[in-house]
Amino acid sequence: MSGWGGGYVTDIPYSVGWYRNQSPVRIALASIIGGAEAHIPNGDDPVMMLELGCGFGYTAMALAASNPTWTVFGVDFNPAHIAAARDWAVEAGLTNVTFIEADFSRWEDNPALRDLPGMDFVTMHGIWSWIPPAAKTGIVRLLGAKVRPGGLVHLSYNAMTGWIDMLPAANLIREAGNRAGGASDHRAAEGLRLVRDLIKAEAHNLHGRPAVTSRMEMFENASANYLAHEFMNDHWAPCFVNDVATALSEAKLEWVAASELTENFPELVMSEAQREIFHRYPDRMMQELVKDICTPRALRQDVFVRGATRIRPSERTALLMDVSLTLTKPAEDLPESLNVAAGKAELNKAFYGPIVRALATRPWRVGDLLALPNVVGKRDNPAELIAILTGADMVEPTLRPMTPPGPDAMRFNEVSARRMIRKGSPNGMLAIACRPTGMPLATPLLGLVLLYHYRNGITGVEGLIQAIEPDEDKLTEARTVIVAFLDRHLPAWKNAGAL
Ligand SMILES: C[S@@+](CC[C@H](N)C(=O)[O-])C[C@H]1O[C@@H](n2cnc3c(N)ncnc32)[C@H](O)[C@@H]1O
Known part of the structure; x- marks a missing residue:
């Protein structure tokens, strides 16, 4: 292992992937659901966002391409990652994303990082439990210096429990x-x-x-x-949430929520007997420790705020009623139940059915969805509606409903497809950048590739099969995927405004 990595792997690059919980909109939503004030970015807000340990920068770029008024920074110490990210951003014509090569443990040595203004959002996925102590203390100093008052931080890490x-x-x-x-x-x-x-x-x-x-x-x-x-990192160590919270308190950050929205609802995470124990504690850290003991989750994704202002339940409801949602899958994909840590959460068809059918026509405000006359069920819980429908991957929050597709987003999708066709094997999901939602739409690699060929004029099943050249034994499977793409995913992406 090379000396400059401080024990972190540097001889092999990481892989490309999209992580939706790093989106500022998701982070702000989590904070509000957790009962702490946050501003969900509006259409043309000038959001400042920093991603630490950005790897190839794919998540940062997908967000920048979907939100032209945001200013996005990505930091990583691996020059191979930063060189590729910069090259990708230039090819995609993105001018609102900047990649900085710097080591967390010595970030003050880098003038570009030192001079950054205060950030509204800082996010790091797959960093904290893999790096040496000096890099962690560097991150805490960076958060202390660069998160603006009221700013939000998203942090994922391997959970010890x-x-x-x-x-x-x-x-x-x-x-x-x-x-x-x-x-x-x-x-x-x-x-x-x-x-x-x-x-x-x-x-x-x-x-x-x-x-x-x-x-x-x-x-x-x-x-x-x-x-x-x-x-293969020398310092990998899974962490307890209370230890992470103590480390981040040095930067005046306070734990407010889980960024996976469904995890903020005790009834979706724990059994009744477990919830009785959970509710014995008013203190949030003890509650999280009880939750961790009761669930098998190995990756925690937490949201912290610098200076939490608690909001009353009525204020929380009002803020969430105003969120707009867009359907990103065909309405008939609404599952009967959702897999959650507590088991299966049944989705009441009389409640969710009319909501999803309305969403199939256009984006809707949550408050208007809950006021639909044919909805049968509780109409006063926008938090649960948002968490369940995003948890089922049926909707995305939407910043610019009914606006035209963005040229930056479409160009980024085209460039990303070309690059990924050459490179292959992403880590998990990729995304279709989308200006109207402001939230990239998750897709496996093949979805991105099919969209690329479709936008370049190949619109029929046979043509698409020829374009992707599946192995002989995968022909039937490929045909099924292509038919699903044309009949179901493409119309949903058009509905969302991605093309
Ligand atoms: C597991 S990867 C995650 C990359 C990206 N966040 C993702 O999820 O795709 C961790 C990243 O952190 C970077 N990294 C590790 N230690 C670092 C340090 N001390 N300073 C800056 N970057 C570091 C690595 O180069 C790598 O790109």
């Missing part, structure tokens, strides 16, 4: 990997091979443990780059 069963395996992967030598991706693969062999040999502390089995299954399909960055 959810990782506990997997800790011995993670330690073994790193140790065995380092002994194998070679590049970090090779080391991670060798370490994982050892854990698989030990599971097969029924090693007591690995075999038959559901948390280990499910994570090992997930790693089967993960990219080699992801696995290198997940396992």
Whole structure:
């Protein structure tokens, strides 16, 4: 491992991915749902946003392309990431995103970073539990200096409670990997091979443990780059939420909410008996610790605010009633239930059915949706409506309803598709940048690629099959995906204003 990484993987680049919880709109919504004042960006607000550890900058660029009045900064210490991100932004013609090469532990040495004004939003995904102590204290200094009063911070990290069963395996992967030598991706693969062999040999502390089995299954399909960055860092350490909150309090930041919106509703996360214990504590940190003990979540995504102003429930309701939503999937995709930590949350058809059918015609204000005459159910809980429909991936909050598609967004989608066709294998989801929503629309790589060919004049099933050249044995599957794209996803994306 090179000296300049301070123990973080630098020989293998990370992979490209879209993380919707990093969006300022989602962060502000979470804060309001958590009962703390926040300003949800409006149509042409000049939002200032900073992403720490931006990798190839895809999330930062998708947000910048969808919101031309925002000013977005991405920071990463890996020059390979920053060079590629800058190149991508130039090719896409994005002038509202800037990428800065800097190390968190010494960020004050970088004039571009030192001179940044106060930020409305700072976000970091996949950083905190993977970096050395000096980088963490650097981040806290940066947040203390650059988050404006009232500004919001989103932070994701491996949760100690959810990782506990997997800790011995993670330690073994790193140790065995380092002994194998070679590049970090090779080391991670060798370490994982050892854990698989030990599971097969029924090693007591690995075999038959559901948390280990499910994570090992997930790693089967993960990219080699992801696995290198997940396992081969010297200082990786999952954290407890109270320890993260204590560290961030140095920057005057206070925990206010989970950025995965459904996680803010105890009834969606815990059983009745667990909720009784949760409610014994008025203090939010104790409540979060109880929640963590009760759920298997391995990644926490938290929202902090610098100077929280608590809002009354009536004010919270009023703010959320004013949010506009856009349907991003066909109305018939509304699921019967949603998988949540507490099990399955049934979606009442008499309530959600009319709401989703209305949304299929145009974007709607939440308050107007809840006033629809044919809605059967509680009309006074906009927080739950927003959390459930975004949790089901059916809607996105919408900043500029009924406005035309943005040229910046469409160009970014075209350039991103071309680049991803060349590079392949993203980490998880990508996104279609979309100006009317201001919120990029999540899609797997193939959706982005099909949109690219469609916009370049290939509009029929056979033409699209030829364009994507599937393997012979994948022809039937490819045809099904293309028909779904043409009949269902494309109309939903048009409805959202992406094209
Ligand atoms: C796991 S990746 C996550 C990238 C991106 N946020 C994402 O989720 O796709 C962590 C990123 O943090 C960067 N990083 C790690 N340590 C850093 C440091 N001390 N200073 C700046 N960047 C750092 C790495 O180069 C890498 O791009």
